[in-house]
Amino acid sequence: MRVLLVEDEKRLSQALQKLLQQERYEVDAVYTGTDGLDWARTNSYDAVILDVMLPGMDGFEVLRHLREERIATPVLMLTARGGVEDRVRGLTGGADYYLPKPFETAELMACLKTITRRGEVAPRMTLAAGDVELSESEGKLRCTATGKDVKLGAKEYQLMEFFLRNPGQILPKEMIQERVWGYDSEAEYNNLEVYVSFLRKKLTFLGSEAKIRASRGLGYALEV
Numbered sequence: 001m002r003v004l005l006v007e008d009e010k011r012l013s014q015a016l017q018k019l020l021q022q023e024r025y026e027v028d029a030v031y032t033g034t035d036g037l038d039w040a041r042t043n044s045y046d047a048v049i050l051d052v053m054l055p056g057m058d059g060f061e062v063l064r065h066l067r068e069e070r071i072a073t074p075v076l077m078l079t080a081r082g083g084v085e086d087r088v089r090g091l092t093g094g095a096d097y098y099l100p101k102p103f104e105t106a107e108l109m110a111c112l113k114t115i116t117r118r119g120e121v122a123p124r125m126t127l128a129a130g131d132v133e134l135s136e137s138e139g140k141l142r143c144t145a146t147g148k149d150v151k152l153g154a155k156e157y158q159l160m161e162f163f164l165r166n167p168g169q170i171l172p173k174e175m176i177q178e179r180v181w182g183y184d185s186e187a188e189y190n191n192l193e194v195y196v197s198f199l200r201k202k203l204t205f206l207g208s209e210a211k212i213r214a215s216r217g218l219g220y221a222l223e224v
């Protein structure tokens with residue numbers, strides 16, 4: 001899940017980024033309405049968390065532009081203004097949810113889960129191949145043969161998810177890069193090597209038979 005956070009209060013933004021990352025969301029944070037619109041237009045997100053009072057362009061304007069351009073990404077609006085008028089304006093302007101500040105973090109997470117679920121096509125399943133399975137709810141990789149499990153970081157999780165969706169296939173490095181780090185990512189290829197080595201260590205720790213094999217400069221394949 002990839003989320004765009006448009007919030008100009010640095011401390012709140014940082015706290016939310018941390019929270020979202022803990023919940024295994026991938027977060028891009030921007031601090032002005034104009035950047036928010038720009039990023040939401042040019043990237044694909046599962047949700048946008050949009051503050052109302054923003055420099056450059058306010059949240060309602062950003063939302064109006066997005067909906068006019070038929071960008072249907074779910075939007076959760078945050079604001080210090082808790083008035084009914086704003087709430088109505090946000091919802092009629094195409095916001096999916098309106099959360100007045102201050103809010104409890106649990107409330108924010110619940111809203112986010114609700115609005116992102118709406119876009120889902122199929123119910124989620126446990127992804128498995130060979131003797132390993134990925135638990136989405138816990139963010140853990142488990143070996144069914146040994147009964148051991150291990151927690152995965154956000155990137156490790158996305159990478160493993162991609163491998164488990166395509167077991168036995170050689171996945172080109174560029175493709176993995178694009179899927180896990182995004183189109184305009186500045187991450188270097190050696191980043192991928194590093195994460196593959198993390199996953200290999202975890203597979204070894206689990207005592208799994210599954211292996212991530214490098215195929216001569218082409219890419220990687222999960223062999224089970």
Ligand code: CA
Pocket residue numbers: 007008009051052053054
């Ligand atoms: Ca603000």
